Amino acid sequence: MKTPPLQVVPPTGPLLRAEHVTLEYTGSRGVVRATDDVSFDVHRGDRFVLLGPSGCGKSTLLKAVGGFITPRAGSLRLGGKPITGPGPDRIVVFQEFDQLPPWKTVENNVMFPLLAGGMKKAEARERARHWLGKVGLARFAEAYPHTLSGGMKARVAIARALAMQPDILLMDEPFAALDALTRRTMQEQLQTLWEEIGFTMLFVTHSIEEALVVGNRILLLSPHPGRVRAELNSHQFDLGSAGSAEFQAANERIHRLLFGDGRVGETPARVAPAHQALAVHS
Numbered sequence: 001m002k003t004p005p006l007q008v009v010p011p012t013g014p015l016l017r018a019e020h021v022t023l024e025y026t027g028s029r030g031v032v033r034a035t036d037d038v039s040f041d042v043h044r045g046d047r048f049v050l051l052g053p054s055g056c057g058k059s060t061l062l063k064a065v066g067g068f069i070t071p072r073a074g075s076l077r078l079g080g081k082p083i084t085g086p087g088p089d090r091i092v093v094f095q096e097f098d099q100l101p102p103w104k105t106v107e108n109n110v111m112f113p114l115l116a117g118g119m120k121k122a123e124a125r126e127r128a129r130h131w132l133g134k135v136g137l138a139r140f141a142e143a144y145p146h147t148l149s150g151g152m153k154a155r156v157a158i159a160r161a162l163a164m165q166p167d168i169l170l171m172d173e174p175f176a177a178l179d180a181l182t183r184r185t186m187q188e189q190l191q192t193l194w195e196e197i198g199f200t201m202l203f204v205t206h207s208i209e210e211a212l213v214v215g216n217r218i219l220l221l222s223p224h225p226g227r228v229r230a231e232l233n234s235h236q237f238d239l240g241s242a243g244s245a246e247f248q249a250a251n252e253r254i255h256r257l258l259f260g261d262g263r264v265g266e267t268p269a270r271v272a273p274a275h276q277a278l279a280v281h282s
């Protein structure tokens with residue numbers, strides 16, 4: 001009898017695992033603890049949001065996932081491997097869209113990191129055009145960044161990040177500098193792109209509303225230093241539901257958990273099952 005061929009077992013488990021992560025800065029004024037004992041899992045296809053008040057360590061956590069900061073304690077793993085430094089599998093989109101070099105056209109901005117990674121020019125151009133098309137900027141390939149609106153620059157930054165085909169997109173308040181209307185449009189476009197492509201994203205915000213609209217899962221962090229307050233499901237919300245009673249109730253509930261007396265004791269709350277979105281379990 002023939003031996004059956006070996007089967008390749010697909011990777012299981014979370015894409016990103018943060019376990020007991022404590023992050024600190026050491027400077028002239030001593031040690032600043034940014035996060036304390038933070039654990040969470042991000043699965044493939046998640047729109048995972050880190051939500052908390054200013055200074056709770058959201059950006060620091062994102063930087064650590066990006067490989068720019070080494071945890072003081074705990075571990076960060078991507079696809080089961082420890083994160084030891086920056087890599088093209090994790091691309092960060094920041095709020096400062098002036099991160100786009102002004103002397104390069106939109107297309108060259110998207111091509112630049114691809115070329116830096118060793119891709120041939122023709123392939124990089126093709127890929128840049130593809131992703132600019134996806135964010136609705138095909139007609140602006142030859143434009144320079146200073147001629148674009150804030151929302152358009154945000155779209156270029158997203159196209160540039162997605163063109164790198166990272167395992168996870170790291171977004172640090174990417175829409176915070178935009179006016180309210182443009183911000184909503186961008187949230188909508190991000191949702192549409194996600195539905196089309198299904199990328200994985202770790203998204204930092206201090207806006208409860210944005211977290212509910214953008215995320216399918218939300219990690220609530222306490223004020224400085226950031227500790228896990230709760231983990232919630234929010235996949236049922238989108239911009240269309242933003243005015244609904246359910247959305248308002250969720251918004252108020254999160255507000256209480258973050259700032260009020262809704263604290264969930266010493267044990268971090270665990271993620272609620274999908275059918276009990278926003279239920280918090282201790």
Ligand SMILES: Nc1ncnc2c1ncn2[C@@H]1O[C@H](COP(=O)(O)OP(=O)(O)OP(=O)(O)O)[C@@H](O)[C@H]1O
Nearest residue numbers: 025027032034053054055056057058059060206224
């Ligand atoms: N380079 C640094 N050196 C020293 N301390 C820092 C540095 N960067 C941030 N911190 C401190 O670490 C803590 C967490 O900062 P972080 O920027 O991660 O918070 P955040 O939640 O992203 O805040 P915000 O929403 O205002 O951007 C704060 O107390 C901040 O002052």
